[in-house]
Structures are given as C-alpha cells and as structure tokens.
Amino acid sequence: MALDFHLAKNKKEAPYKVPSYSIEWRMHKAIFIHHELNIESYPLLGRLKNYYNDAKYGTEESQNLVKEIEKIKPHFDNPQIIEQLNSISLVCLEAQERNLGIWVYCD
Secondary structure: OEEEEEEEOOOOOHHHOOOOEEEEHHHHHHHHOOOOOOHHHOHHHHOOOOOOOOEEEOHHHHHHHHHHHHHHHHHOOOHHHHHHHHHHHHHHHHHHHHOOEEEEEEO
C-alpha cells in the first residue's frame, strides 16, 4: 500500500492517472509520526499526516508546499527521508509547470 500523488486537471480524472510519485507507509511514518517535528505547524504538509486521508493541492498551494518542505528538511538527517521530501517537491514543481493540481490518495 502506498500514498500516491496524481497530477490532474480535476478530481474526476485524477484516479485514472498513473501516480507521479508514491510514498510507502514506512517512509511516511518516518516523516510524519516518529519524528519530533510538530507537523501541525506546517498546514500543507499536515494534510499528509494521516496516511489514509485524501489530500488535494492547487497550483498555488503546491508552491507553498515546496516552501514548507524546504523548512523541515534541516530537521532530518536520514538521506532516505531527504530523498522522499525532494521527490514530493519535484512533483509540486511539475504540477506548477503543467498547471495541474495534485491529488493524493492511499491505494
């Protein structure tokens, strides 16, 4: 099971797109649950805290999500977690370039 990031114009087409990125439970847990970082201080990232809840980000929100990710990266020293956060940022940048929203679903 993974948390899948889909780029799409609307919610209707999002589930039919191949995910642009997926994060497995173990990595999600390392970022959002086991770390002492107060994720609630980051409202956009906070939408991803519950692995089983869907989330949606518009183009402007994806720009701000990248900023939140940049703010939290110094709190982690695990290269795998940094790689995961960088991958989410890349999805956000692609969404901005293509003027698409990001829909996040647990499959």
